[in-house]
Amino acid sequence: MRDSDRKRYVASLTDRYVRRQISRRDFLRDAGQLGLGLGAFGLGMSRPFGGKPAFAQNEELRPNQEVLDWVREVSTPLRGTTLKLATESTPPSNAINSQLKPFFEEASGMTVEIEVLPLEQVLQKLTLDIASQLGTYDLYYIDQSWAAFTAQDVFDPREQMADKPDLAMPDWNFDDFLPALVDGIARYEDRLVGVPYDIPIFIMMYRRDVWEEMGFAAPTSLEEYYEQAKAVTEAGELYGATGQMKSGHYSLECDWTAWLWGHGGSIFDADGKFAGHDERGLEAMEYWRRLYGTMPPGVTGWTWDGQGQSIAQGVAASMMSWGEFFPYFDDPSATKVSGLMEAVRCPPPKHPLRRIEETGFGEIPGVGHQGGSSLAVSQNSKNPDAAWIFMQWATSYDTQVLITALGGGTGPTRSSVYDDPRIIANRRVGPGTTRHLDVVRETIANDMGSEPDLPEWAELANDTIPVRLGKYFADDYGSAKEAMDDIAQAVDKLVSG
Numbered sequence: 001m002r003d004s005d006r007k008r009y010v011a012s013l014t015d016r017y018v019r020r021q022i023s024r025r026d027f028l029r030d031a032g033q034l035g036l037g038l039g040a041f042g043l044g045m046s047r048p049f050g051g052k053p054a055f056a057q058n059e060e061l062r063p064n065q066e067v068l069d070w071v072r073e074v075s076t077p078l079r080g081t082t083l084k085l086a087t088e089s090t091p092p093s094n095a096i097n098s099q100l101k102p103f104f105e106e107a108s109g110m111t112v113e114i115e116v117l118p119l120e121q122v123l124q125k126l127t128l129d130i131a132s133q134l135g136t137y138d139l140y141y142i143d144q145s146w147a148a149f150t151a152q153d154v155f156d157p158r159e160q161m162a163d164k165p166d167l168a169m170p171d172w173n174f175d176d177f178l179p180a181l182v183d184g185i186a187r188y189e190d191r192l193v194g195v196p197y198d199i200p201i202f203i204m205m206y207r208r209d210v211w212e213e214m215g216f217a218a219p220t221s222l223e224e225y226y227e228q229a230k231a232v233t234e235a236g237e238l239y240g241a242t243g244q245m246k247s248g249h250y251s252l253e254c255d256w257t258a259w260l261w262g263h264g265g266s267i268f269d270a271d272g273k274f275a276g277h278d279e280r281g282l283e284a285m286e287y288w289r290r291l292y293g294t295m296p297p298g299v300t301g302w303t304w305d306g307q308g309q310s311i312a313q314g315v316a317a318s319m320m321s322w323g324e325f326f327p328y329f330d331d332p333s334a335t336k337v338s339g340l341m342e343a344v345r346c347p348p349p350k351h352p353l354r355r356i357e358e359t360g361f362g363e364i365p366g367v368g369h370q371g372g373s374s375l376a377v378s379q380n381s382k383n384p385d386a387a388w389i390f391m392q393w394a395t396s397y398d399t400q401v402l403i404t405a406l407g408g409g410t411g412p413t414r415s416s417v418y419d420d421p422r423i424i425a426n427r428r429v430g431p432g433t434t435r436h437l438d439v440v441r442e443t444i445a446n447d448m449g450s451e452p453d454l455p456e457w458a459e460l461a462n463d464t465i466p467v468r469l470g471k472y473f474a475d476d477y478g479s480a481k482e483a484m485d486d487i488a489q490a491v492d493k494l495v496s497g
Contacts, residue, residue, distance in 0.1 A: 003152075004131075010034050010149070011131035018124045028459040036127070037145035038458030061405055061422060063103045064398040067169075071107040074167055074389055079109030081386040086115040086125040087141035090198045090373065091324065091410035095403040096394055104393055110386060119143070126150070135380035138387040141197070142374045147188040148453070154376035156192045160388050167385060169392040176397065176414045178441075184364065184450050185372040194376030195395050196413035201370040201448060202258055203439050205311065205326055206318035208342040210238060218344045222262055222287065225318075225347050229294040232317050240294040242316035244307040247470020251303040253461045254369050256469055258320055259284045259291075261365040261449050264351025268360030268452055274491040275359075277484035280351060285472075285480035292473065300473050312337060320346050320367070323440045324410055331431040339429040343436035345443055359452070366449030372413075404434060411440035456494050464490050 010031055017027040031038060087093040097114040105112060117125070122141055129137050130153045142150050161168060174195070177186075181196035204225075206218070210232060219225035229240025244251035256276075260267065265280035275281060292299070296315055298306065308325045310316040312335035323343070332338035346367040353365045375395060377387040393399055400417045404410070405426050412418060418441050427435040451457065465487055472483035 006034050007127070007149075008131040010036050011127040014120075014124050014127045018120055025459070025463055028462055032455045032458035035455050036149045036458070037143075037147070037453060037455070038123075038462065061402060063100065063402065067393070067396065067398045068103060068107040070169060071104060071389065071393055074169075075108035075110060075386070078383070078386045078389070081109075081383050082111045082113060083138045083383060083387055083390055084113045084115070084136065085139040085141065086117055086122050086137055088119045088122050088143075088373070089116050090141075092198055092394070092400075092403050093141070095406050096399070099406060100399060100402060104390065108386075108389065110390070112390060129378065129380065133380045135378060135382045138378055138381040138383050139391060140194070140376045140378055142193055142376055144185045144372050144374070144450075145453070145457070147186070147193045147374070150376070151188040151191045151193050153379050154193050155379060155384065155388070157195050157376075157391075158192060160377065164385065164388060167388055167392075169389075169396060172392050172396060176416050178413060178415055178444055180444050180448055181372060181413050184370065184448065186374045194374030195391070197373050197375040197395060199370060199372040199411045199413055199440075199444065200322045200324050201372075201411065201440060201443055202254075202320055202346060202368045203323040203326075203436065203443050204318070204320045204344050204346045205323075205329070205341050205436075206344070207238070207337065207340050209340050210317045211342070218342070219347050222259075222347045222350050226287065226291050226294070229291060229318060233294040238314070239296045239310075239316040240318060241291055242295050242302075242307050242310045242319045243292070243299045244302055244304045244321065245292075245295075245300045245470075245473060246303050246306075246466075247300060247474065248463065248467045249303050250462050250466065251307075252466040252469050254304075254371075256284075256288070256465070257449060257451065258346070258367055258369050259288045261353065261369075262346070262349045262367045263287060264349055264353065264365075266354045266359040266365050267363055270358055270360060272360040272495065274488040274495075277481065277488045281484055282480055283350075285484060289480065300470065311335075311341070322371075323436060323443070326436040327432045327434075330429055330433040330435075333431075343439045345439055345447060361452035361454040361457075362450070363452035364448070364450040366447050368443040368447035369449045369451075370444075404437070406432060411437060411444065415441075454495065459494065460491055464494060 013030055016022045101112050126140055177196050181199055185196050186192050186194055216228050219228055232238055232240035243255050245255055246252055263280050263284035265284055266275050269275040296310055307321055314336040326343050329335050329341045330338050356364055375391055377384055377391055381387050397414055397416055400412045400414050401420045401422055404412050405422050418437055423434050468487045477483040
């Protein structure tokens, strides 16, 4: 099948799925076989922790005038242009759309239309635009698992920097983007599909007041974490831990990988065979089963939203999950735990992490499970120069500082933003706190885990694996080994087929 035919078929397939004309399972299988990665594509998947920024009336949290002057000058021949972007609800997109966009529009004379949509609708818009080559959208929001599919349909930002020096933002400094994110999110083979835009990642969050009352310090091992969670549960006031363990949902696979990688295991071995049922994988399952006993009864019906609410409403005392929750927890108008939560890196793995050459399909083990995205300029855009100007502004140092300080909750993708005085000044209890960001930065540098990259991963991560893990926690298997052997058989059959 020619590449153009394949992309037209994928676009049609995605459109039919969004219109509910085909099943989720059929969509995941067929799209994956045609090369569209969908690692984080759960039905109804959303980012409830995407952040609700509220613009502060503070001159220090207003766009830099020199940056706006550059936008005004470079955009002079492009005034009147309309740019379009379809994006998931993420902290950067929400902050830009609701608070910062008017500054860019006033300076540039352009209009920017940002559609904030559920992830499956973002994918629908993207695949249809790529297949039609109409250039309806000038910029693409690209989940990391879509990198292979989109690589030839977007500009490599290095090409834009080299080919358009007259449009280059002063001091934009591509090297400031965290290298782990450039390689783990924005790169496909020898191309970059954009620049790192968003980085949700697992950290540990716990109730400092409860830990102090129990005489605990932050755990230094996974076993110590279990013992602390067990003691909190047995004390009777709160559950010690919580999870995102809904059967058949991608969130359950996310939890599993953290424990698997945390025990020195991997999803695949170097030969591309499922490895989750080996000695390390079974050790992880034994640990997870014990930890499950310290969690609220409803945990097997929760995705990340239910998990986060169990902390926010004072039901559970700790979790290892997406760091974007932390600023929400500090909002006294929304939660019962404002000022009570502490953020630390996840406990280190019990056994040494497997090296990438010991795994399959580019899998990178690490307890800090990540799910990042990139921002890119479409090759089909009718306004590529204008889109490049906007993209530089949207991912610039100054804009990232404002996104972060205004309460979006995400970790910046630029190294320098973490040390900006405005970010440091926001390390106080309250909505949009940044007091967790040093932990996020350390996790990106030292603990980041990335899922494998193969066409079948869509079906494996959103169906094959979490459906069977859900059956295990519903006691439909006689043992963890029986469950994992069943997963191994199903995974290897799908991959080899």
